[in-house]
Amino acid sequence: SQTIHQWPATLVQPVGSPLSLECTVEGTSNPNLYWYRQAAGRGLQLLFYSVGIGQISSEVPQNLSASRPQDRQFILSSKKLLLSDSGFYLCAWGRTGSGYGYTFGSGTRLTVV
């Protein structure tokens, strides 16, 4: 069966520090991968998605970047965190147009102080 791992679960980082969140998927190949952010009291905002190795699409201009070095690995990064980067970050995998739902990871709660 397919599983998705996301870590760490919580993170407190000072303003200006770098960030690296990792997500890996098991049990499937060539998945579409997604990074969403959920701010307090707000909906899920799509940040990046990838349909293959090295292919990244950015939905929102921001202080973040994403990379997909391997088929089942998706990394969210920042060189210098801002207070506004605080939120709940979720990785997900799915299939384009399949009509099947996304499978989400357990999320990372990031607090920038």
Add this chain to the structure above:
Amino acid sequence: SQKIEQNSEALNIQEGKTATLTCNYTNYSPAYLQWYRQDPGRGPVFLLLIRENEKEKRKERLKVTFDTTLKQSLFHITASQPADSATYLCASGYSTLTFGKGTMLLVSP
């Protein structure tokens, strides 16, 4: 671009009653709509998908309807239980999913 709108007010119901949550979309009719459940501090979990040409879909105590005329999907939980308390999200899209902000459901014993 597509907008997904859900009632932001929490829905409070008594155990055993049927909960009905609403999802409205603007612009074009999506090929399908999806419903997810999200518990506090957890990632959303996929529940049901209904296609444009389907009027209704059922899974155990869950039922989803899709009305392209009203541009609306209704999500029903029959015989609701306190364990059904969570936030329910509606989503639509092809290559990527756009989510509504979700509606919190509170089922009291």
